[in-house]
Amino acid sequence: MTDEHSSDSPADEQAPPPPPPPVVEPTGGSTGGDNRMLMVILSYLYFFCLVPLFVEKDDKEVQWHAKHGLILLGADLLLAVAFTVLSVGVIGCLLAPVWALLHFALFVVRIVAIVKGNQGERLILPGISSFADKF
Numbered sequence: 339m340t341d342e343h344s345s346d347s348p349a350d351e352q353a354p355p356p357p358p359p360p361v362v363e364p365t366g367g368s369t370g371g372d373n374r375m376l377m378v379i380l381s382y383l384y385f386f387c388l389v390p391l392f393v394e395k396d397d398k399e400v401q402w403h404a405k406h407g408l409i410l411l412g413a414d415l416l417l418a419v420a421f422t423v424l425s426v427g428v429i430g431c432l433l434a435p436v437w438a439l440l441h442f443a444l445f446v447v448r449i450v451a452i453v454k455g456n457q458g459e460r461l462i463l464p465g466i467s468s469f470a471d472k473f
Contacts, residue, residue, distance in 0.1 A: 378455035
């Protein structure tokens, strides 16, 4: 009687373990990638733009995004005040759709700026970017 399970069978040989998965570096910055991503996101979230402005004083890229977020916040507040003053009577009814579109456009700009900032890029806005670069 022959043994069907001999030690010469290739099924009995142990396969080497698979190699470990490659290490993936976080994107969004050279040092402190996760922290930089968080700070870029906060830079464009209305009043939270003040957090990276004061916390990350040594990071030029985060400061750039925080300053632009602050300028966007100022533009948003100026538009809100202007439309509040002008929203008296019939003019207010006519300007309501304009206000909604402008507010939505500023929201989209913030989202695009966050996405580009986390990819290591900058969203250059004519007028706003040159004004923010003065600070």
